[in-house]
Amino acid sequence: MRFFCFHLMPWAYLPEDFAQRYDSAWVTCPNSLYDPELGHPLYNRYLDELELADQLGFEGVCVNEHHQNAYGNMPSPNIMAACLARRTQQAKLVILGNVLPLYDHPQRVAEELAMLDVITKGRVISGMVVGTGMEYFSYNINPTYARERFHEAHDLIIKAWTSDGPFAWEGKHYRFRYINLWPKPYQKPHPPIWIPGSGSPETMQWVAQQRYTYMVLPTLAPFELRRQSAEYFRECCEKGGYAARYEQIGWGIGVYVAETDEQARREYEPHFWYYARNLLKTPPQLSLPPGHTSLATTVGMAERRRRSRPSSLATWAEVERGGYVVVGSPETVRQRLEDYAKRVGFGVLVANFSVGNVPSELTQRSMTLFAQQVMPKLRPVNSDASTVAAAGR
């Protein structure tokens, strides 16, 4: 198992009655609720937590991109990665990911990631995403082109990283006479690519074809739905004529560790509800704009959303039973994650320790307990290296 520490960098100071007063934490959520005086320590605290992850021996730290919302305050994930680049020593910088269709110049994404990769001597893992529906409202990008733009931008970036320039790019959405990347990425042929997703079949089919890593996002969906996604991805790989490696499946999940199960729940639960009821609040017309996913997927997603609406979660028992997050003593967390890992077959764990507005000292204690008492025991589980070593013996 490989371990990564994910951060959403949520806004931690929404008013208590937020969910009653506002219909969305995205797009139209008034930014009068943002306060830079509070934002300054918050950003730095979140960055401290990711730096701690590096010191604790996580293989990498993960940031992502969302716009105009209270859920995640990283409109530019590459800036967050740049902040971390020279303050971390070993950790890979996982950008999960750049929202490619939002940009009219995909070479800017290629350039920034190449800069980070060279500065860090090859510590970058590049995530690329279509982005949530909400981003298409915030950036006025026509969602009916989301998939086309994503694929074309991806192809352009890969070519920019791997081909000698200058070359011309003549596509439908992007046309450039001169693509000529300075700098080129440090890693050859290019930084590893992870594609996070929330279950849309067309994404999984494509990721399987590309032989990239598919990361099942820690969206609040029950374990079983997310397990089915991983299973479908594995089937896509098999259809493509190969077996998915463990490290081709990433598992995003909210994790919280304390001394005892009881203590863990007591400390974590209120912050979980802050996350589920406030930060995830989005009306369906914002999250599913037309064309953002295929017709078939949209029908499926609407159904899936009805079944897994976090807003319909009411009790902690449901949260536990559904496997939405993994919370407990080090031993409980180890057991649950080992069980999940064996049932899902993931070899990359992307743990999100800072759900909602968990105070920093609790987050840091939870991360430390995890790194010291859970990680060592889970490390041998679903390891491609051990499979290879065993096969070689």
Place this chain on the structure above:
Amino acid sequence: MTVRNATIAVRGRDILIWRGGAGHPLLFLHDPWTYGWLPIHARLATRYDVILPIHPGFSGSSGFEELDRMEDLVFHYLDLIEVMGLKRPILMGASLGGWIATEFAVRYAEMLRALIPVDPLGLYVPGAPTTDVFQLNPAQTRAALFADATAPLAHELVPDTPPPESIEAMLKARQVFARFAWQFPDNPKLVSYLYRIKCPTLTVWGELDGVVPVSHGRVYQAEVSDAAFTVLPGCGHLPHVEQPEALANTVLQYLERR
């Protein structure tokens, strides 16, 4: 009067056409929420040969993948008029269809006997913004579209939960609509070309249109040389759905006089 429907080929696209009545051809370009034969078409068909083609990409018609710009739809209807051999049709359109009709008319007015935009999208009028219908929930959408949002018809066109048998058609309709009308359902330069419309033009607006302000109609009146303008009281964005009798009377009387 009999209504027939058939699928014809227009430059490789399969296009579903509804047609009824007899007389001078009246080509009706539909709005994004209705894509079939309605009472308004039957009323107009008492006097005209009403032709209702379903736009590419809506349920029944193919060709969505080839559509990128409004110009693609203008060329599509140029092709369709040619393929069907329509001679100087009256071009009527509602909402999105009214926008297409206007874009057609600024280029090819001499091909038209008359232009009848009904609550058309398409104009950019500073100070009179259109509504971003894509960020509305079903109840808000009904309130924007209809003077009486509680009417059964409003719920039928914009249900809270689409019935399984119509969900695909609704998603397709939204997808085509979004391609042309995402966030800003307009062509910022269209107002400056309205002077090109040299055929008789009747613009009709629902007084309570919650999508496109009535003031856009006054811009038609000011910019088009041979323009009539009628406001239907107590009516929303879709007069052909909400007040088909009143709209049909207005249109038939106007056309009688011309």
